[in-house]
Amino acid sequence: MTKSGSFCTPLLLFLVWRAGEVAESCSCSPKHPQQAFCNADVVLKAKVVGRQEIVTGNDVYGNPIKRIQYDIKQMKMFKGPDREIDAIFTGPSSAVCGVTLDISGKKEYLISGKLESDDTMHVTVCDFVQLWESLTMAQKKGLDSRYQMGCECRIIHCASVPCAISDPAECLWTDWLMENSVEGPQVRHYTCIKRNDDSCAWYRGATAPKKEFLEIEDP
Template identity: 30%
Template sequence: MAINVQLLLLLGLVFMSTFCIVKSCTCLPAHPQDHFCKSNFVIRARVVPKHSTKVGHSIFTKRHKNDVVLPTLSGLDKPCDEPFKHWKIRIKKVYKGEEFIATGAEVSIYTSIFDSLCGVTTLEEGEDYLFMGMLQEGQLRFTTCNWHAKWSTITKKMRKGLRYQYKSNCNCQISTCGLFDKCSKCLHTKKADGACVWDAWEGDCESKYSTCIIHDDGRCAWHRSPELSRCRKSIEKKAK
């Protein structure tokens, strides 16, 4: 009986130790504003070539280094002790997290080495990127589920959102449709609730050229820009 108990305990430990590896990566589509509001940090940074010998600095500003409280995870939500890979980056602009992240710092940004754990596979050295992610154990961490993209692909409207529109409208609800329910079904009810409806598969125009903002009546709606109208008309023409 004692042997059986020990065997069960051993199997349990093996199962727990391999649990992280067998998980698969699943990322649901989200509007850039949603990504921004749910991230701990949002930065523009350049990937530093590996041969660079510049000494990196702390990610924390001197003013807030002793005061910052980093987010912590517990229980089954706590990251597993899987190995990480990292890139050296030079932070050029902080859009979120500026109270503790220093502009100009040269630091590492971490991701899992496992594709199954949403590890980012490649970044190009010398390129500027937009990075969003979480602060964990004093490190900048991101996955394929966090929005990251070459800076050259970020539209002017997105950059305006990054500077102030996303942050000032984080109280707005963006309701994603097309994943589990049809957009035509929820469009009317969600709009009535004061939410912005975003199509997971056909919402590219809203992603690139609009922000869900609070209007004078207190309700949230997509900001109608000339770029948004042109994008929608272009898609309508292609659909005909």
């Protein structure tokens, strides 16, 4: 299973216990799924059909560098290169930001990640990786078009008061403050979209916002 709410940027903390031995841990800063979409190189829907551990070289101490390769069946590309992706790569454990996915081919996933220099897709627990069935209708609509409409906006995470926006192109994300969760209503039902006066505001609705959209519904 994936780590719920893991749509963030990885921070690797290296603690040297003694010469030649390094312990790693993975920490994620909160991100709205719209931010994860806009920051990702690739966002796709897929089933996972296979898994293998591969060695990509050695570290400075001569230890093998391992990665997990998940073979996938791509079902839909929301953002990414004009080609099919048949595999994604991740770390061998959650300690180094690796994700664990079901390989039965029975579960559908929404997976976001980065393209590496060798053009392969790399995914961490801090990327937006969710079971497709767990996504709300608003999140699915966001993947189709709405999130892209808001990529010029900035979402400001409010973890404690006081907090406020400093620019009209920002939306204040208050889920943690109001719901004590980073998966509250704004994550599940809202998109931060640029309006025709170049300001940004939260939008909620069952249909895509009109081009001349100016008014909003408060979250």
